[in-house]
Amino acid sequence: MALGACASRGGDIPYAPADFGPPEKAVPSDAAYDLPLGPLDMLKVSVFRVPELSGDYQVDAKGNLDLPLIGPISVREKTPQNLALELERRYGATYLNNPDITVRVTSSNLNSVTVEGGVNGPGIYTLPGKTTLIGAIALARGISINDGNPRRVVIFRKSDGKTMAAAFDLISIRRGEMEDPVIYPGDTVVVDSSTLRPLYRDLLMSMPLISLFTRL
Incomplete structure (x- = not known):
């Protein structure tokens, strides 16, 4: 491991806090897709028969997902299923006729x-x-x-x-x-x-x- 001579501490995040413990709840693997989405989550958005809008996307640091045509959308407090329903509503309002959209978390490998x-x-x-x-x-x-x-x-x-x-x-x-x-x-x-x-x-x-x- 390199130990840079010019390296220094910094920033507002506290160093080695005493109460920085394990996650509060253990999440079974079959419930992973029901967790609320948050910053840095990697998502796979699939729009049935519209490959141009389908793809892998990452939630930004503020909890927003930037998608083609509709732009940034907040994923705070949303599960993948909730987000898919909102995407169907937004795309269906202007761009697509009865869209069928699924959202899957790809970066929540619990191991x-x-x-x-x-x-x-x-x-x-x-x-x-x-x-x-x-x-x-x-x-x-x-x-x-x-x-x-x-x-x-x-x-x-x-x-x-x-x-x-x-x-x-x-x-x-x-x-x-x-x-x-x-x-x-x-x-x-x-x-x-x-x-x-x-x-x-x-x-x-x-x-x-x-x-x-x-x-x-």
């Missing part, structure tokens, strides 16, 4: 973690069992030696339709000065970097210091 930002291999990885933050970074082939900031790594965790976040310092963890937190299925780990996608940079800047449980 995976998403690692983004300044790592050598960003992506979605299957957890091999109990895994800590250091292990999750290792799955993504370590911190980028040129661009990753090991002192500012944020874990986003979704629970009951809310998102909580906590920052961690990998250098302090390596030195035994900070606990190496357990990573849970569905977590998103973001390593700060200058080339971080705007979607994640918005999230890193949007969480207030005083509230771990904040609807994004």
Whole structure:
């Protein structure tokens, strides 16, 4: 793991808060599609017999989904089924005759973690069992030696339709000065970097210091 000499802590997200625990509720796999949608969810929208409107889309940091023809639509408090019904209504009002639309969550694999930002291999990885933050970074082939900031790594965790976040310092963890937190299925780990996608940079800047449980 590269430990950049110029790396520093920063941002409003609290470091290693004492009450940053596991998700409040364990979600059975057959209920995954009934969870409220939220920021960073990856969705597959299928419009029957209209491939031009079908595709994979990602919810942005503010909880909006930008779709062809109808533009941004908020997914807050909506399940995939609720969203599909609203899309049918919106597309049917102007563009399509009795559209048949389905929405499926593709990034809610309950055995995976998403690692983004300044790592050598960003992506979605299957957890091999109990895994800590250091292990999750290792799955993504370590911190980028040129661009990753090991002192500012944020874990986003979704629970009951809310998102909580906590920052961690990998250098302090390596030195035994900070606990190496357990990573849970569905977590998103973001390593700060200058080339971080705007979607994640918005999230890193949007969480207030005083509230771990904040609807994004």
